[in-house]
Amino acid sequence: MNLKLNPIKTVESAIFRLFKNDPKLKNYFGEKIDPIIRLSDPKFGDFQANGVLALAKSKNLNAIELANDISQKLSDEEYLGTKYFRMSVAAPGFINFSLKEDFLIKWIQSFNSIDAITKDISKYYDKKTIIVDFPSANTAKQAHIGHLRPMVIGESIARIIEFAGAKVIRDNHIGDWGTNFGTLIMIIKKELIDLKSIGTPSEALEEIDRLYKKASLIEKLTPELRDTSRNELVKLQNGDLENTQIWENIITISNQAFEELFEQLGVRIDVTLGESFYKDKVQRVYDELSDLKIAEESEGALVVWHNETKKFAKNNPRPFPFNIRKKDGASNYASTDLATLIYRIEHFRAEEIIYLTDARQKDHFEQLFLTANKWIQAKNYPKPNFKHVWWGTILGSTNKPIKTKSGGSIKLQSIIDEAIIRAKEVVSQKNPQLSENEKDSIAKAIGIGAIKYADLSSNRTLDYVFEWDRMLSFEGNTAPYLLYVFARINSIFKKSNLNKTIQDFSKLSELETKHERLLVRKLIQFSFALEQSLSDLRPHFLCTYLFELSGIFNTYYSNDKIIHENAETQLRRLTLCHRTQLILKLGLKLLGINTIEKM
RNA sequence: GGGGGCGUAGCUCAGUUGGAUAGAGCAACGGUUUUCUAAACCGUAGGUCACAGGUUCGAGUCCUGUCGCCCCUGCCA
Structure with a gap:
């Protein structure tokens, strides 16, 4: 066989x-x-x-x-x-x-390493080039809780398809070319601010954020300043040296501040190409789509109708066209996305493009894909697969979108900090004898793991309720519960005299107990869960599986003594521990969660 | 008005794309430790799967309608 x-x-x-x-x-x-x-x-x-x-x-x-x-x-x-x-x-x-028993043993013997598993699963995507468009960081604004899901879900999906054999390019499509830069340049010049002397990137970004809010307020009070801002924007767009310099500084600061967050959350980015990169590439979009008669003028703007789709049809009582060029001639989200899409086909040879955004952008992507497919077909360009991976809103305890007390959006950094502080409190309480360093690194892994796991463990298309106590609990479907199993197994290996890095665990003797068999059967189900997550790009299937595996392991652990007087029994049971750890570590890694050796 | 999403135990969520008697966790109640991390394990209780029809061997899942909540609906991204 x-x-x-x-x-x-x-x-x-x-x-x-x-x-x-x-x-x-x-x-x-x-x-x-x-x-x-x-x-x-x-x-x-x-x-x-x-x-x-x-x-x-x-x-x-x-x-x-x-x-x-x-x-x-x-x-x-x-x-x-x-x-x-x-x-x-x-x-x-x-x-x-x-x-049958022979199968269980053979399976455990065969899939004894990450490599063995990788070899089997990497046929799934078979080196296909896939662009994952995430997390679409913005510029000149601090990251808030709205950036959590794209980072967490995006990273996990990228890891999962990468593991399944895809050649993944993570493309951070930043919004670096908005009208807000006119306002920012205005206030920076007015107040003679030197961005470089502010401090760390995140401090500088906080200041930029504050300046923008202040500037918007001033603009409301003194409308002349709005003209100044508009003028600064035009100068920027025309390549004015001083304004370009300020703009570049803002972008650099923004990117550096986001990188700090990526680092903390374990997000890897391969390319960062923002809207500014595509500003000279949108003309081709207008030209080709107009020539092909895919786009047409409407109320001064350039739009695309999709008459075969009722909702986007021209004769709709309340028309909803895909607006690819504003009536003032400026580009927008749609124009840039189309230019980006063609660039990804031609430059990166993308065979699939996965866009990650929240649910509110579903219409946009439906229109984008319809338009792109018509364009690609007319021009006979290579046609990639398009997928829009979307998610629901993070809710607060009132079942309304989560906000600060004053109604503002919560800073992503403050979420991370709070998670670590809360995790440390628990760690210190449970294990006071650990050193301060150990407590810190454990708290970091648990805190960040908990936030991520809470975001990944329920079906992404639903809204979910953000609750500190639940995500940091050691009971239930949470990161701490899974991490605990991992740490527990480590502890067993330490107690036994077997070194798991040297021992190859390649043989498995006849199974004896019901709990051994249940554990093996659950281990075998790993690929099933993984394929479920792959088929619809929904990581929660993997979470559910890991939670069930952990539960079954805990039952096994409390019923079957692992450190055992009989050497063969002990080796077999340790082998099952080894495989559980292997799958747990791999599964958590695919979710973007780091394991810890002890806790 | 149109379109989309959702509605499963008191709470938070699963439910293998139509399969066999709807499952977890929390909270509640009860039990397990001289023994590998009790941050664990075991048990009890908790359900008109929003409601009403329909499709078929078989429906929480598909179709129609009703109710309720959320989101989108021409130049933000």
């Missing part, structure tokens, strides 16, 4: 082979059937094939008889055989599959 990480694949390919080779089945159903194999309730087995029911129905056959026929044929050595799988049929026509 060719062992696959995911045994469902093995079962599936045996069924496909059967339907290809068996003349009777092939005649009746053809080769393109879907066996619909799913995990099943443990009392029925490990997996079940639900597809027989539909097949039987399509030809008016007795489903149980068909299921019996198929499962009997699968027992042939040519297909699944009987060494590794046990099959049974249940009403009204399910085929149940159980993994």
